[in-house]
Amino acid sequence: MKTLLDCKKACRVKVLKLNAARELKQRLISFGIMKEAEIEVLEHAPGKKTIEVKVGKMRIALRDQEAELIEVEKL
Amino acid sequence: MKEIVNMQGKACPVIANHIKVALVGQPNVGKSMLINSVSNSHLHVGNFSGVTVDKSEVLFDHKDYHFTVVDLPGTYAFTDYTIEERVTHDYLCAEDYDIIINVVDSTNLEKNLQLTSELLTMSKKVVIALNMSDEADKEGIEVNAEYMSELIGVECIKVSAATKLGIEELIDAVIRNYENDKNESKLIFSEAVEEEIAQIVWYLDKHKYEAKNSYRNIAINLLKNNKKTYAKLHDNPIWTELQPILIEASSHIELHHSSDDIKEAFAEEYASFNRGVVAEVVEQKKQVEKKTLTEKIDNVLIHPIFGIPIFLFFMWSLFQLTFEVGAVPMDYIDAFFGWFGDAVGATIPNDDVRSLIVDGMIAGVGAVVLFVPNIIILFIGIALLESTGYMSRVAFLLDGFFHKFGLHGQSFIPLVTGFGCSIPAYMSARILKNDRDRLLTLFIIGFMSCGARLPVYVLFAGAFFSPEMAGNILFVIYISGAMLGLIAAKVLKLTAFKGADEPFVMEMPKYRLPSVKLIWHTVLTKTMMYLKKAGTFIATASMLIWFLSNYPHNSILEEDYAYKIENAINQEEKVHFENSLSTDLLEQSYLGRIGKFSEPIFAPLGFDWKMSVALQAGLAAKEVVVSTLGVLYALGADVDEENNSLINAISKNISFPSAVAFIVVIMIYLPCLAASIVFTREAGGIKYFFYLLFFTSVAAYGMAFIAYNITKMLM
Numbered sequence: 001m002k003t004l005l006d007c008k009k010a011c012r013v014k015v016l017k018l019n020a021a022r023e024l025k026q027r028l029i030s031f032g033i034m035k036e037a038e039i040e041v042l043e044h045a046p047g048k049k050t051i052e053v054k055v056g057k058m059r060i061a062l063r064d065q066e067a068e069l070i071e072v073e074k075l
Numbered sequence: 076m077k078e079i080v081n082m083q084g085k086a087c088p089v090i091a092n093h094i095k096v097a098l099v100g101q102p103n104v105g106k107s108m109l110i111n112s113v114s115n116s117h118l119h120v121g122n123f124s125g126v127t128v129d130k131s132e133v134l135f136d137h138k139d140y141h142f143t144v145v146d147l148p149g150t151y152a153f154t155d156y157t158i159e160e161r162v163t164h165d166y167l168c169a170e171d172y173d174i175i176i177n178v179v180d181s182t183n184l185e186k187n188l189q190l191t192s193e194l195l196t197m198s199k200k201v202v203i204a205l206n207m208s209d210e211a212d213k214e215g216i217e218v219n220a221e222y223m224s225e226l227i228g229v230e231c232i233k234v235s236a237a238t239k240l241g242i243e244e245l246i247d248a249v250i251r252n253y254e255n256d257k258n259e260s261k262l263i264f265s266e267a268v269e270e271e272i273a274q275i276v277w278y279l280d281k282h283k284y285e286a287k288n289s290y291r292n293i294a295i296n297l298l299k300n301n302k303k304t305y306a307k308l309h310d311n312p313i314w315t316e317l318q319p320i321l322i323e324a325s326s327h328i329e330l331h332h333s334s335d336d337i338k339e340a341f342a343e344e345y346a347s348f349n350r351g352v353v354a355e356v357v358e359q360k361k362q363v364e365k366k367t368l369t370e371k372i373d374n375v376l377i378h379p380i381f382g383i384p385i386f387l388f389f390m391w392s393l394f395q396l397t398f399e400v401g402a403v404p405m406d407y408i409d410a411f412f413g414w415f416g417d418a419v420g421a422t423i424p425n426d427d428v429r430s431l432i433v434d435g436m437i438a439g440v441g442a443v444v445l446f447v448p449n450i451i452i453l454f455i456g457i458a459l460l461e462s463t464g465y466m467s468r469v470a471f472l473l474d475g476f477f478h479k480f481g482l483h484g485q486s487f488i489p490l491v492t493g494f495g496c497s498i499p500a501y502m503s504a505r506i507l508k509n510d511r512d513r514l515l516t517l518f519i520i521g522f523m524s525c526g527a528r529l530p531v532y533v534l535f536a537g538a539f540f541s542p543e544m545a546g547n548i549l550f551v552i553y554i555s556g557a558m559l560g561l562i563a564a565k566v567l568k569l570t571a572f573k574g575a576d577e578p579f580v581m582e583m584p585k586y587r588l589p590s591v592k593l594i595w596h597t598v599l600t601k602t603m604m605y606l607k608k609a610g611t612f613i614a615t616a617s618m619l620i621w622f623l624s625n626y627p628h629n630s631i632l633e634e635d636y637a638y639k640i641e642n643a644i645n646q647e648e649k650v651h652f653e654n655s656l657s658t659d660l661l662e663q664s665y666l667g668r669i670g671k672f673s674e675p676i677f678a679p680l681g682f683d684w685k686m687s688v689a690l691q692a693g694l695a696a697k698e699v700v701v702s703t704l705g706v707l708y709a710l711g712a713d714v715d716e717e718n719n720s721l722i723n724a725i726s727k728n729i730s731f732p733s734a735v736a737f738i739v740v741i742m743i744y745l746p747c748l749a750a751s752i753v754f755t756r757e758a759g760g761i762k763y764f765f766y767l768l769f770f771t772s773v774a775a776y777g778m779a780f781i782a783y784n785i786t787k788m789l790m
């Protein structure tokens with residue numbers, strides 16, 4: 001199983017599943033991170049603790065813990 | 076737009092019609108700016124999510140109507156994730172209003188429509204404002220507004236809050252929709268969902284269920300688990316038959332989306348409808364570049380290695396500028412108040428009144444106004460940070476670091492706001508979802524030195540360091556304040572606010588060139604507030620301090636000295652007696668007694684009674700620290716004649732270790748009375764105020780004691 005956290009910079013992926021708990025899941029969905037959505041990894045903060053991704057035209061920052069809950073497949 | 080008259084704060088006459096508009100949209104799409112461009116209001120605008128955290132109303136007139144527009148905090152979806160989102164959700168569900176203006180960002184329509192779809196199921200009239208159309212033009216994005224209106228059944232108007240394009244049309248559309256009946260939106264779902272809707276509608280129709288809203292609307296809300304609709308139908312006899320139908324319908328839909336969460340299923344439904352709409356109405360004219368400008372800038376500014384040094388460099392430059400440029404007009408301001416005091420003093424015959432006005436009010440207010448240039452530069456710095464979009468980047472860069480200290484990356488936004496003023500900072504902590512995170516952030520906002528403390532720092536840095544060093548010292552003071560705050564956060568997290576970490580998901584806005592007008596307004600408003608405070612609160616406080624330091628008179632002491640002065644053998648001895656007379660008088664005044672009384676408490680920190688008094692007065696507001704020192708040293712005649720500026724008085728009368736300890740206390744202890752009140756409200760109880768008081772006092776005293784002794788050892 002591959003998660004968003006495993007992706008390197010500039011990697012493009014498609015979301016397969018959100019393993020997050022209800023509230024966080026809704027939060028992710030409201031940011032456009034849902035099944036079938038395409039995501040590009042833009043940047044890692046120092047220590048890879050926080051990552052910046054692009055969904056559609058929107059840039060979103062999330063932590064390693066959240067990225068780990070997003071199951072993806074490479075495009 | 077000439078006929079629009081701003082009526083902020085005035086009651087509406089009864090004759091005209093009244094339209095109440097709720098302004099709804101995702102964060103950072105320009106809602107507040109749109110209101111500002113319709114009326115003459117100056118709502119706070121900034122380029123990051125979480126600028127508006129509370130609702131505010133603006134009134135204005137247009138044609139035959141009075142408008143009340145309610146600016147609501149931005150929300151990504153109809154959830155109660157954070158307090159600010161709860162404000163919006165509660166307002167939309169429970170309050171009375173006529174129509175919704177849904178503001179969307181034309182350059183990112185698909186994401187924005189996600190909220191729109193939810194609004195469309197709300198059975199309220201909606202007009203869509205396609206904002207940022209100027210930016211869309213630049214990026215070669217063309218939205219066909221007429222076609223879009225047709226597709227979703229709701230009027231869509233192209234506007235730009237920045238260039239004021241289309242504002243008139245938007246208001247006309249609002250009036251038109253207000254006067255006409257509500258159109259049914261044309262939001263359609265996948266076949267599977269439509270089938271279930273049709274079945275419920277058929278059932279409602281069969282039983283001739285009486286309702287204001289359309290059956291379709293009720294059916295959708297039932298499927299979405301809308302509490303209000305549920306509650307309404309729950310008491311109806313048809314419920315017993317309807318309930319099993321609903322349960323089956325829901326499980327069909329969930330099955331169709333292979334999800335166990337009906338909200339997720341609906342989000343996916345909306346998303347596919349919106350994708351369809353966007354594909355029809357949006358045309359990308361220019362070739363999309365592989366990397367947008369924002370991404371190019373980000374490559375440098377949030378670089379994993381250079382990002383943080385660049386940020387520190389910006390901070391350092393800001394404080395360097397604050398001191399260097401701020402110092403230029405200082406001499407003039409100082410000279411002005413000196414001259415002004417003399418000029419006013421010459422017209423007042425009564426000794427006591429003259430002293431009250433000149434040594435009390437003018438000296439106190441002058442000491443505070445002296446620092447206006449520094450304050451302005453600091454405010455410009457903060458305004459730039461807020462309006463360019465850099466704020467969110469710093470939150471991104473520092474999140475990992477903050478996390479180690481138990482803070483949320485988004486805490487950065489309230490904390491930075493705290494460098495301006497603690498009051499809006501306490502408010503903006505509402506962007507944090509979790510109460511524990513929020514309380515923790517509230518407790519350490521005070522460690523971020525607010526603008527009102529800047530004068531104290533500039534004063535002391537100027538008194539003890541060369542002008543070349545003073546800017547660096549300011550930088551060090553601010554950074555060490557922030558560091559202490561982080562350590563305090565860690566301590567609190569390990570003790571009082573234990574608990575699991577909250578998720579961190581944050582939008583990074585596009586970089587925008589801030590408009591000069593916007594910066595000008597923000598800085599002007601804040602500066603005027605500072606000046607107003609100087610003219611009212613500080614002036615009063617200074618006169619009070621003057622009174623307390625001049626009374627009671629002591630005639631025995633005065634006669635005693637009058638005799639000595641008369642019999643002085645030379646001029647030098649005469650001056651000496653005059654000086655010690657004023658010192659003795661000051662010491663036996665009310666203020667002197669308070670100071671003397673509390674002196675033992677502060678003695679371990681090396682403070683004399685004047686410093687002790689200034690600190691206590693600073694509990695009301697930090698500007699009072701400077702004005703009190705100003706009054707006390709203007710009265711005490713131990714300042715030599717030629718050079719009586721406050722900076723010189725400080726460097727002559729206060730030892731370096733005491734000054735360091737004094738700065739440490741200012742850095743840590745309670746912000747001010749007004750901020751304490753807001754803190755108590757935001758934290759949700761007076762008990763938190765006492766925790767804060769205890770926590771900051773102990774920390775301030777302890778740290779100052781350590782700083783005092785270390786500096787003494789080193790000297």
Ligand SMILES: Nc1nc2c(ncn2[C@@H]2O[C@H](COP(=O)(O)OP(=O)(O)O)[C@@H](O)[C@H]2O)c(=O)[nH]1
Pocket residue numbers: 100101102103104105106107108109119120121122123124125126127149206207208209210234235236237238462587
């Ligand atoms: N170019 C452009 N920028 C805009 C427009 N409207 C708002 N902005 C910018 O968008 C950002 C967010 O504005 P704000 O009113 O605070 O958004 P709110 O969070 O929805 O209230 C600010 O930086 C504004 O300067 C517009 O029509 N055109």
Ligand SMILES: [Mg+2]
Pocket residue numbers: 106107108119120126127149
């Ligand atoms: Mg706003």
